Amino acid sequence: MNQKVYHTLEYYKILERLADYASCEEAKDRCHKLVPLTDPAEIAHLQETTADALSRLYRGSGISFSGVHNVNASLKRLDIGGTLNTTELLMICSLLEVAKRVKAYDRSDRNDEKTDSLSPLFSQIQPLSPLLDEIRRCVVGEDEIADDASAALSKIRKSIRGMNDRIHAQLTGLMNNTTTRSYLQDAVITMRDGRYCLPVRAESKTSVPGMVHDQSSSGSTLFIEPMAVVNLNNELKELFLKEQEEIDRILADLSNRVAENANGIRQDYTVLAELDFIFAKAELAKSYNGVAPVFNEEGRINIRKGRHPLLDPKKVVPIDVRLGADFRQLIVTGPNTGGKTVSLKTVGLLTLMGQSGLHIPAGDRSELAIFHEIFADIGDEQSIEQSLSTFSSHMTNIVRILQKADDQSLCLFDELCAGTDPTEGAALAISILNKLHQYGAVTMATTHYSELKVYALSTEGVENACCEFDVDTLSPTYRLLIGIPGKSNAFAISSKLGLAENIIEDAKGRLSERDVNFEDMLANLEQSRITIEKEQLEIQKYKAEIEDLKKKLTAKNERLDNSRDEILRKANEEAVQILKEAKDLADETIRNFNKYGQGQAPMSKMEKERSRVRDKMSASEKALSMKKKETVNHKVPKKLRIGDSVRVLSMNLKGTVHTLPNAKGDLYVQMGILRSLVNIKDLVLIDEDASPAAKKYGGTSSGKIKMSKAASISTEINLIGMTVDEAIAHLDKYLDDAYVAHLPSVRIVHGKGTGALRNAVQAHLKNQRYVKSYRMGEPSEGGAGVTIAAFDV
Incomplete structure (x- = not known):
């Protein structure tokens, strides 16, 4: 693949970011x-x-490869x-410590x-x-071996300390x-x-017998080793030599142990x-929430x-x-700064990243094709040194x-054949695109030429696209709309910016009738697109509401079934x-009858027992008749x-009327969490003797709630100082x-501030069905720091 496209699409900047996540030089180089x-397999x-x-990164904490040395x-x-x-030795120790840490990470991650x-x-x-522990034990720092690296070294250093003490004592004396x-x-x-x-x-050098070893720069001071410590210094020197010999022996021993494990260390x-290289790619993907694209070899791109x-x-x-x-060709049109070049670079750069094994910043199921060559002619390629104009330099690149290019190439052109006579440039651009179309190359090009819009409309396998532009705000939305050619909007933008209307009208008059009709057609297409999008959004909203209602109905039916099962169980x-x-009573009656029938009890006791049984049966019949009377002869509301x-007699449950009766007398009653369809004949009205205050609010339990709320609820709520989530929760209740x-x-x-809280409040009010309208407060009401909401009562 040609190297030039890496710079054109800023692929190297991605590699720089990737290298920042790597730790060792080998991984950074890769x-x-x-x-x-x-x-495809690679x-x-x-x-x-x-x-x-x-x-693995999303499942747990990250993993560090810091300390890996070559x-x-x-x-x-x-x-x-x-x-x-x-x-x-310390570099090898550091490498083995990372190996131990990474091995432990793998074990903990694979529970x-x-x-x-x-x-x-x-x-x-x-x-x-074992090798790691031995190096740790023996080597303390780059210039230090531990005292207990060996018994001999420990003994020598103990002798050195003792000799130092003797020399210091002698010199101090x-x-x-x-x-x-x-x-x-x-x-x-x-x-x-x-x-x-x-x-x-x-x-005074003759007054202190000994060996002169040095003198100060001025010559006024001589550094003399007194004769009294010469022998001691000699012994100390010998101990230092023995220490170095032992250190060399320890290093040689450690080196031998490293040599025995050389293959394992290399591996x-x-x-x-x-x-390190693989996890650097993962860290990069995590930084922009990247996903793995789906690849094909048919030239399909679906980002x-x-x-x-x-x-950003x-x-x-x-x-x-x-x-x-x-x-296989997409012609992108629209005004400047509308995002055409960014769209072009996004397609090219994401393709390069995907084929390099990097995740791409896109949604799931994004699809990329595997191209053998990617070509890009983007940006100003004017060369003063080569005496090439912008058009000439672009044309040189296009010729190459x-x-x-072939059917396994992706070609990207920004402002194809711009910088020359518009008529000739448009004709040349169409010829170039037609040649690439014959090659079967996948091509994406941006342009301002209207002729290319017509070419896309009239050529099979070529499609128009545009970058949406909001004329009212004079700002691009950066949305790429496929299937719709874009307008330059030059007249609308000029008018918004204050250009005199007579100049604009004069300019319009200089357009040919064909150009005017074409621009009008584009305007009609744009208006139709906006209308269709609005209708689609409404349809999606209705679908979501229907789905929500369906879920609620299903949940209510499940709760009703559960309640019915509970009632039947009881x-x-x-x-x-x-x-x-009944069985206990019958058994007792039979026992008494047998006992009294044998004459073992006086007649008064038999009569008393008979009266008790009769009274119990009368009480049961009375209770049954009262329930029957309540059920059959109750007053129908x-x-x-x-x-x-109301009370639903068949269920013996209290509830609240949710809908008015239909022609058959059927209505919905809310009983706690249950909402059931019942007939008015199955209802008894309760709480009819409500107080005058209660009657004002409907004479029902819900009316009592309303009455108590009306007495205590404030006409104002203060949300200042709260976060958006806290404020919306308080506001909703x-x-x-x-x-x-x-x-x-x-x-x-809600206060003025940055406006975030105000926007959140008004967005919430907009979604409340019972809020009839809302508006910003008048200056006397608090201005922009207050919102007034009216209910649909």
Whole structure:
């Protein structure tokens, strides 16, 4: 693939961002050298590893590869019998620590024992813990070996400390001597050439017998090793030599142990560098919420909600682009700064990223084609050095593209054949596009030429598109609309900016009738599109409402079925209890009859028992007759109002009238969470003797709620100081209470601030069915810091 397109589409900036997420130099180098591939299997493998790494990042915490060093040079030196120094050993130690950490990360991330494409890489890592622990124990820093690295080293250093103490004691005694002190420049112990000395005045050098090792820059001070410590210094020197010999022996031993594990260390470095590179791709994808695209080899591009990865994610507008299926050429028109070039670059850059194994910032199920070549002629390519104008430089590039393009190429042109005579430029552009169409290349081009719009309308396999522009606000929406040619909107923009109407009318008069008719047709298409989009949004809204109502109805039916089952269960339990009581009474009566029939009890007791049984049966019959009377002879309500409290006799439940009776007398009654269709004959009106205040609000339980609300609810709510979520929650409850209380309107205080809270409040009011209207407060009411909402009462 040609290298020029990487710079044109700013692919290298993506690689720079990718390298920032890598830790080791090997991985960073791989990031900088990453290029698009054309083998579907290789691309699929790269995308799979990126996706699996991203899944691991989303499942748990991130993974750090900091500390991975290239130790191959040190291992090669070991191969020829060399010895490693402390710095090299610490680099190997750092590598093994990362290997141990990454291995532990893999174990903790695979609690469910599932494997992915990265599992083979993780399984190849060898932490080599014994070697790691030994290096840690022996090597403290780049210039320091631990005392307990060996018993001999520990003994030698103990002797060195003892010898230092003896020398210091000897020299301190000399300094404390009054005579010797008078010969010293300073009462300090210093060291020269690894031997302890005293600073003696030059004129007193004969007074302090010993060896002169150095003198000050002025010559006034000589550094003399007193004879009393010469032998001690010699012994100390010997101890230092022994210490170095032991250190060399320890380093040689550690080097031998590293050499024994050289293959494992090389493998660790290779695997860790590979994982570092893969997780860098995953981190990059996570930064812009990227997804793995679906690839094909038929030239189809279907990017859903695609975003340019180098633009601010908070400001970039997602675009939908289709190309290569029903049509292989897309001609994008519209005003300047409308997003045409960004759309062009987004398609090209996302294709390069996808073929490089990188996730793309787009929606799920976005589809990309695998192209063997991507060509782009974008931007000002004027060259002063080569004496080429803008048109000439672009044409040079286009000639090169036409020589190499084929049916496996993606060609991107920004303002094709601009910079020359419009008539000739348009004709030339059509010829170039027609030639690429014959080649079968997938092509996307932006233009201002109306002739190219006609070419797209009249040529099979070529489609128009435009970048939407809001003439009222003189600002682009950056939405890419496929199937609709764009207008330049030059007259509308000029008029909005204050250009005199007579000039605009004169300009319109200079257009040919054909041009006027074509622009009018585009305007009609645009208006039709806007109308269709609005109707589609309304249809989607209605569909959502119907689906919501369907779900609510299903849920209510389920609750009703559950309630019916509960009622039947209780009825069966009561029936079982009644039968049990009847059986107990019958058993007792039979026992008494047998007992009294044998003459074992006086007649008075028999009569008393008979009276008790008769009384119990009479009480049961009385209760049954009262229920029957209530059921059969109850007063049927003649006038029901919504909100009246009633009792549903067949269910023995209290409820509230939800709808008025139809011609058959059927109506809906709300019983707690149940809403059931019943007949008016099955109802008894209750709470009819309500107070005058209650009658004012409907004489029902809901009316009582309204009356209490009306007495306590405020006509104003203050939301200042709350977050948007807190404010909307408080506002929603307050609006319900105010509506139930029959308040005609309320005052919502949200303050001015940034306007975010005001916008959220008004958006919420807009979606409330019982809010009839809302408006900004008058200056006397609080101005922009207040919203007045009126209810539909």
